[in-house]
Structures are given as C-alpha cells and as structure tokens.
Amino acid sequence: MSAPGEPASGKPAPAAKAGIPADTPGPLLHPFARPATPAGSFIRIVSGQGAHVVDDSGRRYVDGLASLWYCAAGHGRxxxxxxxxxxxxxxxxxxxxxxxxxxxxxxxxxxxxxxxxxxxxxxxxxxxxxxxxxxxxxxxxxxxxxxxxxxxxxxxxxxxxxxxxxxxxxxxxxxxxxxxxxxxxxxxxxxxxxxxxxxxxxxxxxxxxxxxxxxxxxxxxxxxxxxxxxxxxxxxxxxxxxxxxxxxxxxxxxxxxxxxxxxxxxxxxxxxxxxxxxxxxxxxxxxxxxxxxxxxxxxxxxxxxxxxxxxxxxxxxxxxxxxxxxxxxxxxxEGLVGRASEVGARLAAGLRSVAATHGLADVRGYGAMWAVDLPSGLDATDIRNRMLSHGVIVRPIGTSTLAFCPPLVIDLADVDLLSAALAAALDVASQAR
Missing domain, CATH: 3.40.640.10 (Type I PLP-dependent aspartate aminotransferase-like (Major domain))
Structure with missing residues (x-):
C-alpha cells in the first residue's frame, strides 16, 4: 500500500470526472462550496479503511476530521x-x-x-x-x-x-x-x-x-x-x-x-x-x-x-x-469512548509543539476534538490544501482556523502525522510569502 499522500499508481489524478470537462462546473451542487467551482477541482474519495480514505488516483489520506465529525468507529467496519x-x-x-x-x-x-x-x-x-x-x-x-x-x-x-x-x-x-x-x-x-x-x-x-x-x-x-x-x-x-x-x-x-x-x-x-x-x-x-x-x-x-x-x-x-x-x-x-482521551492528549501535544515552533495564534480543544488558529496572514483553506499534499485531511473554519477530529480508531502514529503535516504546510507557506 502506498504511504499516506502518495498515489498507489504513481499517476496524477485525472483532471476531468466522469466525462465532465475539467474546467466547467458539473451537475452536482456541493454543500458549502462555490457552485462555479470547476468539476476537475474536486477530490473524489472512492474507499476507506480505519482512519484512512483513498481517492480515485490511489492517493491515501489520514481522515483528520472523521469525514465530517462523524466517523468515530472508522471506515470499512x-x-x-x-x-x-x-x-x-x-x-x-x-x-x-x-x-x-x-x-x-x-x-x-x-x-x-x-x-x-x-x-x-x-x-x-x-x-x-x-x-x-x-x-x-x-x-x-x-x-x-x-x-x-x-x-x-x-x-x-x-x-x-x-x-x-x-x-x-x-x-x-x-x-x-x-x-x-x-x-x-x-x-x-x-x-x-x-x-x-x-x-x-x-x-x-x-x-x-x-x-x-x-x-x-x-x-x-x-x-x-x-x-x-x-x-x-x-x-x-x-x-x-x-x-x-x-x-x-x-x-x-x-x-x-x-x-x-x-x-x-x-x-x-x-x-x-x-x-x-x-x-x-x-x-x-x-x-x-x-x-x-x-x-x-x-x-x-x-x-x-x-x-x-x-x-x-x-x-x-x-x-x-x-x-x-x-x-x-x-x-x-472496543473501548473507543475511553480512547478519545488518549487520542486527544496525543493530538494536543503535537499541535502545541507546532505552536511553539511555528507561532500558531491558539491551540484549543477537548477530548478528541481540537482546533488551531493560524498565524496572521495565513489562510486556512490554503494551509488545508497544502496539508492534502502531505496526505492529511482537516477542515478549514473561516479564514484562520483549522479543525481536527479524527476517527477514534486512529493509530497514534497517524495522530502525529496530523501535526507533522500542519508543520510542513506552514513551512512551505512561510517560504512562499
């Protein structure tokens, strides 16, 4: 299996989906998205297992928001x-x-x-x-x-x-x-x-x-x-x-x-x-x-x-x-309710470490539900997009906040990857400023 963020086939994702021109909007209206977004801009998720999901090019991601705050038991159960x-x-x-x-x-x-x-x-x-x-x-x-x-x-x-x-x-x-x-x-x-x-x-x-x-x-x-x-x-x-x-x-x-x-x-x-x-x-x-x-x-x-x-x-x-x-x-x-504290403690420690080295404006949360506020001048959607290239999915909230809420089955090594991907994305964004 490919590492998180790497295509299994080594090939890039196709620009067009299901025959729709990549540079025009498709018939599907996506929630909380711009209706004018071209069809080729979307990431098509095709499978999932545990705390990971895979897109149609074979790229594997850590699901850092439990899909949309909900997949506590993990995918593929x-x-x-x-x-x-x-x-x-x-x-x-x-x-x-x-x-x-x-x-x-x-x-x-x-x-x-x-x-x-x-x-x-x-x-x-x-x-x-x-x-x-x-x-x-x-x-x-x-x-x-x-x-x-x-x-x-x-x-x-x-x-x-x-x-x-x-x-x-x-x-x-x-x-x-x-x-x-x-x-x-x-x-x-x-x-x-x-x-x-x-x-x-x-x-x-x-x-x-x-x-x-x-x-x-x-x-x-x-x-x-x-x-x-x-x-x-x-x-x-x-x-x-x-x-x-x-x-x-x-x-x-x-x-x-x-x-x-x-x-x-x-x-x-x-x-x-x-x-x-x-x-x-x-x-x-x-x-x-x-x-x-x-x-x-x-x-x-x-x-x-x-x-x-x-x-x-x-x-x-x-x-x-x-x-x-x-x-x-x-x-x-599987004792997953109690495991939220372990997952959350590990996630909080990683995010606070990033805050110490990269100047995050805030780290806050409870249980296995956390968020960071980015340094001034950085955009949450841009940082989320950069984290995707490191094989991690999180959610931007507003212009300056990123939310983390992983499946409770997540391995601690993958919890560490969430904060590592954030640090790597911040490094690249800082160099681009």
Whole structure:
C-alpha cells in the first residue's frame, strides 16, 4: 500500500470526472462550496479503511476530521456494514407514523434511553442533525404550550455556534455568513456571546415567562472548536431552572464518545431537558439523528389528548437504526469512548509543539476534538490544501482556523502525522510569502 499522500499508481489524478470537462462546473451542487467551482477541482474519495480514505488516483489520506465529525468507529467496519445489509434483506423500510413501528427502532430507542444523561428519557428519531435541532425547537415550544404557557417561544442561542442548515437550525446558528442571503429566519431567536451567563440572565429577566429554551453545544464545533468556560454549562442549567426554561444540549458532534464520555452532558455533569444527536450515532454508515427528551418535556406530550404532529418519512428507518445499534456496540466493545482521551492528549501535544515552533495564534480543544488558529496572514483553506499534499485531511473554519477530529480508531502514529503535516504546510507557506 502506498504511504499516506502518495498515489498507489504513481499517476496524477485525472483532471476531468466522469466525462465532465475539467474546467466547467458539473451537475452536482456541493454543500458549502462555490457552485462555479470547476468539476476537475474536486477530490473524489472512492474507499476507506480505519482512519484512512483513498481517492480515485490511489492517493491515501489520514481522515483528520472523521469525514465530517462523524466517523468515530472508522471506515470499512464489517460489523456495521453487515448489520445494515442484513436488515435491508429482512425489512428494507417502513415508517413509524401512527400505529406502526419496527424492531430496530424500538431496540435503538431502548439503547439510547439507557445511555441518556437524564433519567427516564424518551427518544425521537430523525435523519440528521439539522432535523434533530428543528425537532428540539418544536418540542420545547410545544411542551410549554401543552401546560398552558404558549407565550414561551423565545429560544436563546450563542455566537459563535453551529446548529445546522434547516431554517430552524440556521436561525439558531451564531455564524452570520451561514444566514446571509436566505431571508428571514425563524422568529423569537435571541443570540448572546458564547460564555456570557449574564447575557442569558438578562434576556430571561427582560422577557419574563417568554423563554422556551436555551441551546448550547457542550463544545462548540463548526463554530471554531471552543470548550466551555468552567462552570458555564452548569450556570445555564441553573438559569433555566430558575426561569422555567428548558436546556437543550446540541450533541450532534460531541455525542457518542468524542469527548471521552457517551455524551458531553455526562462529561460535564449537566442534565439537559433535550439533547440532539446525529453523526457518530452511526459513524456515518447511515443517515440518522434524533432527540433525547427528559421527563419535563415528554411528560406533557404524553397527555392523552396530545397528538405529536411532527416527523419525517425516514424517521426510525430500520437500516439506519441497525447501523446505529452495531456502531454503538463497536464503540463499546472496543473501548473507543475511553480512547478519545488518549487520542486527544496525543493530538494536543503535537499541535502545541507546532505552536511553539511555528507561532500558531491558539491551540484549543477537548477530548478528541481540537482546533488551531493560524498565524496572521495565513489562510486556512490554503494551509488545508497544502496539508492534502502531505496526505492529511482537516477542515478549514473561516479564514484562520483549522479543525481536527479524527476517527477514534486512529493509530497514534497517524495522530502525529496530523501535526507533522500542519508543520510542513506552514513551512512551505512561510517560504512562499
């Protein structure tokens, strides 16, 4: 096998993909990309194994962001693949609406309720993180309405933050560029600074009896990887209790082992009322997300006269639930949740070493989720592109931040390669200035 970053065939990647002229855009619109980008500019990933992926020219990369924050169990896991295939052969799909259910959805809900960081949890299943966030918003507002407080519609979110791309998730997201051009968002969203408890308290005092919920990522992810200040999450819990609001923890990235515990809520010792999840629940083998609901939310919804008029066609898809059950078993059986601390400590040490020699503006993170801020004058996308030539994939955030979030199965030698590739890319960039 070729070394990371080297083509197995020794030949360069073809400029054109699938007969499309390399210098013109193809028919596929790529998320978070410029639609005008020529088709020949994209890297076509064709296979993966463990913490590595391979493109169509044979070039091998260390997957330094677990694809998109999700592939905790690594690529090519036969236990997960076989679980999905076996389920598709038995029952390909059937919905959960009204009177219907399926065995994998029931089993997954039971498993998730047992892992939940709140007692007596119930589970609502979706197809991804953005949909999970919208679901949490709706359920929070609905639960208040059912108990006679329909005026509780305000949801407090933070800046920076990332909560998805549906209109609800976009409206909550504290990244102005992600909202630009899409018109009005969902009403009654108030944003405050990411660690400012006083600002949260001020909104609650200014709008007595109107705040439905506060939403926060235990560690901010796509907003730049920002761990919470000590006591901050507990402070949010206290404010919500005092003012009758729900606490929503968005664990789409931090859930299922990324911080060294099943959920960040448990790691930080904070009890949410609602918790959103996706990504590593299946390690990306099937699209699945959902919301864990504590009793303060699901008990009002459980009244005999309440009909929950919310759900998606593929909520509780049996193959997706089978993938989640198999993935959770892999994470548990191989001790990967606990391994996040080892991976993170090694990654942090490497990145801090690069900071000492190359003048990084900041190194921060928690568990196996880290980021660096580049020296002034260097562009994150340019450095990411230079790291690709060294066989490493990371993610630029904004113009100056690079995020690292490798699969939890990654070898420590490959963890070291992440920081070595960063140092090498910075060397070349500095020489080019």
């Amino acid at each position: 036969e236990k997960i693949i076989e679980a999905v295939a076996a389920q598709l052969r038995k029952l390909d799909a059937f919905h959960l609406f009204e009177r219907f259910t399926n065995i994998p959805a029931d089993a997954l809900a039971e498993r998730l309720a047992a892992l939940a960081p709140m007692p007596h949890a119930r589970v609502f299943l979706t197809t991804g993180g953005s949909e999970a966030v919208d679901t949490a918003m709706k359920l929070a507002r609905l639960a208040h309405t059912v108990v006679g407080e329909p005026e509780r519609t305000i949801i407090i979110s933070r800046s920076p933050s990332y909560h998805g791309v549906t209109y609800g998730g976009m409206s909550l997201t504290g990244l102005p560029a992600n909202r630009a051009g899409f018109g009005p968002g969902v009403a009654d969203i108030v944003q405050v600074g990411k660690d400012d408890l006083d600002a949260v308290a001020a909104v609650m005092e200014r709008e007595p009896g109107r705040v439905a919920a506060v939403i926060a990522e235990p560690v901010i992810g796509a907003g730049g990887v920002h761990p919470p200040h000590p006591g901050y999450l507990a402070g949010l819990r206290d404010l919500c209790d005092r003012h009758g609001a729900f606490l929503i923890l968005d664990e789409v990235i931090t859930g299922f082992g990324r911080l060294g515990s099943w959920f960040g809520a448990g790691h930080f010792g904070v009890r949410p009322d609602l918790l959103t999840f996706a990504k590593a629940v299946t390690s990306g083998y099937q699209p699945l997300g959902g919301v864990l609901l504590g009793p303060a939310v699901h008990e009002p919804l459980g009244r005999p006269d309440v009909v929950l008029r919310h759900g998606g066609t593929y909520s509780g898809h049996p193959a997706a639930c089978a993938a989640a059950l198999a993935n959770i078993a892999v994470l548990e059986d």
